[in-house]
Amino acid sequence: MKRFIKKDGMHRRLEGWPLLFTILVTISILIGGIVEFLPLALVPSTVHKIESVEPFTPLELAGRDIYIREGCNNCHSQMVRPFRHELERYGEYGKPGETVYERPFLWGSKRTGPDLARVGGKYPHLWHVRHMEDPRSTSPNSIMPPYDWLLRKDATLSDLPTKLRTLKALGTPYSQDEIDNAVALAEAQAQEIADEVAAQGGPDGLADKEITALVAFLQRLGTDIQQAPDATTAEAASTKETEDALAAEGDAP
Ligand code: HEC
Structure with a gap:
């Protein structure tokens, strides 16, 4: 048991601090979200314009x-x-x-x-x-x-x-x-x-x-x-x- 705790030491200890753990999880989810969202937000348009497409009459x-x-x-x-x-x-x-x-x-x-x-x-x-x-x-x-x-x-x-x-x-x-x-x-x-x-x-x-x-x-x-x-x-x-x-x-x- 002692060896097991030592092997997973840091993570195990974090799990024992629910508030800190929640904050860290939130931060990593935010980073992941930003990494996925930024490229889409930065390109002018993800839809190629087709010149012949006109609005409905x-x-x-x-x-x-x-x-x-x-x-x-x-x-x-x-x-x-x-x-x-x-x-x-x-x-x-x-x-x-x-x-x-x-x-x-x-x-x-x-x-x-x-x-x-x-x-x-x-x-x-x-x-x-x-x-x-x-x-x-x-x-x-x-x-x-x-x-x-x-x-x-x-x-x-x-x-x-x-x-x-x-x-x-x-x-x-x-x-x-x-x-x-x-x-x-x-x-x-x-x-x-x-x-x-x-x-x-x-x-x-x-x-x-x-x-x-x-x-x-x-x-x-x-x-x-x-x-x-x-x-x-x-x-x-x-x-x-x-x-x-x-x-x-x-x-x-
Ligand atoms: C309950 C399902 C249902 C609803 C609701 C429905 N349809 Fe249909 N429609 C069908 C089916 C099944 C066919 C294929 C048989 C036929 O030609 O009637 C079809 C065929 C068509 C076709 C011919 C397509 C082709 O390529 O041959 C057109 C146009 C069409 N529907 C327009 C409409 C419009 C407009 C409405 C609403 C006012 C509508 N349908 C509501 C089921 C439905």
């Missing part, structure tokens, strides 16, 4: 709030992971830079339904209208609930200037012009979508309904990186990144 923002209100994110994630099966099913994997204007972000991990990060442009507007009204009309056996009231309920656009102003205060680069004209901008985009739905043989007069805002939001998802200004370089870079991701997984084509 006012109407898309209204649609996004409907998406959150209806809890769509309880069944749908918005983040493609860098695995081969995900890339083949959904396309390009999600980059942090794509969601810099998302407050709150909707990456999620629960997938009762498919990931929606790249759903923009996958279907015509009318498909979304029909799918929301009755999911089984477009996707037989779907277990997604219907959201038919979105086709009847008027969208609230009057609070858009306040929403844009708040986001601007948090760093989203909306111009004063956009903030002042948010409602008119939203109405114009809604009219365009509603006209297209009608032209595709869908119901008339959806311009001021919630469904139109939601469709605007869904059709935007994942499209920013497809519209990179220098399409060829961006495409080459993204194909290269995809190949790298596949190679990292050990089964490149």
Whole structure:
């Protein structure tokens, strides 16, 4: 016993002084914490900016709030992971830079339904209208609930200037012009979508309904990186990144 105490002498003695021991433990945890935190705090940004990523339009923002209100994110994630099966099913994997204007972000991990990060442009507007009204009309056996009231309920656009102003205060680069004209901008985009739905043989007069805002939001998802200004370089870079991701997984084509 005596030899044992001698071997662990210092530590054993410290353990016998609870107050001093607590203070020393706190100091070492603080040092560890600072060492982990400092590098992150010192770099300007850990998220690479993607030039083609733009803030949501006012109407898309209204649609996004409907998406959150209806809890769509309880069944749908918005983040493609860098695995081969995900890339083949959904396309390009999600980059942090794509969601810099998302407050709150909707990456999620629960997938009762498919990931929606790249759903923009996958279907015509009318498909979304029909799918929301009755999911089984477009996707037989779907277990997604219907959201038919979105086709009847008027969208609230009057609070858009306040929403844009708040986001601007948090760093989203909306111009004063956009903030002042948010409602008119939203109405114009809604009219365009509603006209297209009608032209595709869908119901008339959806311009001021919630469904139109939601469709605007869904059709935007994942499209920013497809519209990179220098399409060829961006495409080459993204194909290269995809190949790298596949190679990292050990089964490149
Ligand atoms: C109970 C879970 C659940 C909820 C809640 C839910 N969905 Fe779905 N969603 C699904 C399932 C399952 C599918 C796949 C079958 C289908 O296409 O309907 C799906 C499919 C979709 C698709 C088609 C995706 C694709 O790539 O084909 C879209 C778009 C969509 N949902 C949007 C929404 C929106 C918007 C909301 C909220 C208003 C919502 N979902 C709420 C389960 C859900």
